[in-house]
Amino acid sequence: MNQTKDISTEQLILETAEKLFLEKGFAMTSTTEIARVSGCNQALVHYYFRTKENLFQSIFENKFRMLISTLPIDNQSNKPFEEQLASIVEAHFELIRSNPKLPFLIFNELITNPQRLKTLKQRLGELPRPMFLQLQRQLQEEIDEGRIRQTNILDLLLTMLSLNVMIFLGTPIIQNVMQLSDNEINELYEHRKKENVMIILRSLRP
Amino acid sequence: MNQTKDISTEQLILETAEKLFLEKGFAMTSTTEIARVSGCNQALVHYYFRTKENLFQSIFENKFRMLISTLPIDNQSNKPFEEQLASIVEAHFELIRSNPKLPFLIFNELITNPQRLKTLKQRLGELPRPMFLQLQRQLQEEIDEGRIRQTNILDLLLTMLSLNVMIFLGTPIIQNVMQLSDNEINELYEHRKKENVMIILRSLRP
DNA sequence: GGGCTATTTAATAGAGCTATTAATTTTCTG
DNA sequence: CAGAAAATTAATAGCTCTATTAAATAGCCC
Numbered sequence: 001m002n003q004t005k006d007i008s009t010e011q012l013i014l015e016t017a018e019k020l021f022l023e024k025g026f027a028m029t030s031t032t033e034i035a036r037v038s039g040c041n042q043a044l045v046h047y048y049f050r051t052k053e054n055l056f057q058s059i060f061e062n063k064f065r066m067l068i069s070t071l072p073i074d075n076q077s078n079k080p081f082e083e084q085l086a087s088i089v090e091a092h093f094e095l096i097r098s099n100p101k102l103p104f105l106i107f108n109e110l111i112t113n114p115q116r117l118k119t120l121k122q123r124l125g126e127l128p129r130p131m132f133l134q135l136q137r138q139l140q141e142e143i144d145e146g147r148i149r150q151t152n153i154l155d156l157l158l159t160m161l162s163l164n165v166m167i168f169l170g171t172p173i174i175q176n177v178m179q180l181s182d183n184e185i186n187e188l189y190e191h192r193k194k195e196n197v198m199i200i201l202r203s204l205r206p
Numbered sequence: 207m208n209q210t211k212d213i214s215t216e217q218l219i220l221e222t223a224e225k226l227f228l229e230k231g232f233a234m235t236s237t238t239e240i241a242r243v244s245g246c247n248q249a250l251v252h253y254y255f256r257t258k259e260n261l262f263q264s265i266f267e268n269k270f271r272m273l274i275s276t277l278p279i280d281n282q283s284n285k286p287f288e289e290q291l292a293s294i295v296e297a298h299f300e301l302i303r304s305n306p307k308l309p310f311l312i313f314n315e316l317i318t319n320p321q322r323l324k325t326l327k328q329r330l331g332e333l334p335r336p337m338f339l340q341l342q343r344q345l346q347e348e349i350d351e352g353r354i355r356q357t358n359i360l361d362l363l364l365t366m367l368s369l370n371v372m373i374f375l376g377t378p379i380i381q382n383v384m385q386l387s388d389n390e391i392n393e394l395y396e397h398r399k400k401e402n403v404m405i406i407l408r409s410l411r412p
Numbered sequence: 413g414g415g416c417t418a419t420t421t422a423a424t425a426g427a428g429c430t431a432t433t434a435a436t437t438t439t440c441t442g
Numbered sequence: 443c444a445g446a447a448a449a450t451t452a453a454t455a456g457c458t459c460t461a462t463t464a465a466a467t468a469g470c471c472c
Binding site: 256 | 430
């Protein structure tokens with residue numbers, strides 16, 4: 001058994017599939033195409049993953065775990081809450097920036113194939129709860145001391161997700177309609193990152 | 207020629223297709239299924255629209271025109287800018303609320319099938335430019351008089367879109383994960399509508 | 413090398429899909 | 443009512459897709 005080659009073929013299929021799924025979604029990507037782009041026989045895709053659904057799940061879980069493991073957790077510092085929150089928002093922005101097509105895939109597959117919500121729920125259970133709870137605790141502390149307005153963490157997270165995700169969801173459209181170069185898109189990203197932090201901080205003021 | 211029945215069959219196919227496309231996307235919906243759900247012969251779908259792509263385009267254009275025609279244009283009043291803006295944001299929120307799955311379809315099909323961007327660009331050209339320009343003019347006026355901070359209309363629209371769209375994109379996930387009843391979801395919508403208005407108004411303060 | 417396992421391939425079953433065609437039924441019109 | 447036009451249907455061609463199977467090949471250990 002050639003360990004090197006084993007891993008590389010399976011990995012190659014995995015990476016090719018990920019790329020194609022992200023580009024065109026689950027339904028529009030065939031195992032035939034995955035094999036063609038990988039440069040391997042079509043039966044190999046099924047040899048390693050048995051079904052297309054399995055292959056997708058593997059990638060989905062992988063990406064989700066990756067997302068979770070890269071979440072910002074360095075909020076044990078004693079910086080003021082505003083600064084910590086700004087760091088979190090920026091880290092979240094960069095996280096999505098490094099996987100700009102992932103939100104699309106997640107929405108696409110969760111909406112079109114609701115049974116995948118079950119898988120998602122399990123994954124969400126793996127979220128680093130301590131970090132979440134600490135953020136919630138800090139938020140309450142700030143509220144109690146009157147430094148921010150009465151609010152709750154779900155609104156805060158929803159606002160952050162909205163602002164940080166939409167710019168990447170909309171990039172294909174924005175770039176095409178406004179004829180922006182990659183450089184200009186990156187400038188737009190930097191601008192929106194600051195903007196999003198500002199919007200969120202302002203939204204919390206008493 | 208039975209005018210009534212003509213229209214009703216074609217219309218029936220159109221409506222069924224719209225429902226299915228919105229639910230499951232373009233690729234996951236077959237003309238066979240559209241016919242089955244419509245209760246008509248599969249060849250009829252092609253008789254009226256020749257190709258599945260044509261059918262999709264018809265629906266897409268239809269929806270887009272509908273969206274545009276329902277855009278809030280009543281900004282000739284002399285209410286203060288903040289109130290007018292609040293009305294616009296709320297109207298936009300309600301517009302998406304009445305077509306909650308449309309943003310998903312738009313993103314889905316524009317991202318997976320980039321050639322549709324061309325169609326979109328044409329449709330965007332049909333946007334009521336006067337309304338857009340007036341908003342821009344008013345914004346500049348407010349900036350000049352120091353009532354809001356230096357900003358631009360694209361940021362404003364992007365923020366509004368982000369906040370107003372994401373809650374509906376995320377609804378299937380939120381509802382499932384948090385086990386919310388339809389009533390609770392509606393309460394969440396009302397809450398977020400106010401929240402979004404507030405966030406946007408605060409983001410503009412000097 | 414021989415046997416063993418893992419990998420890869422070609423071939424194909426079986427299903428579903430889009431689109432077309434030709435025939436049939438329905439509807440309209442003079 | 444007769445004939446034309448429109449709507450509807452059944453049948454099917456021609457693809458492509460997923461998944462399986464059986465055979466071929468490669469790598470490894472004794």
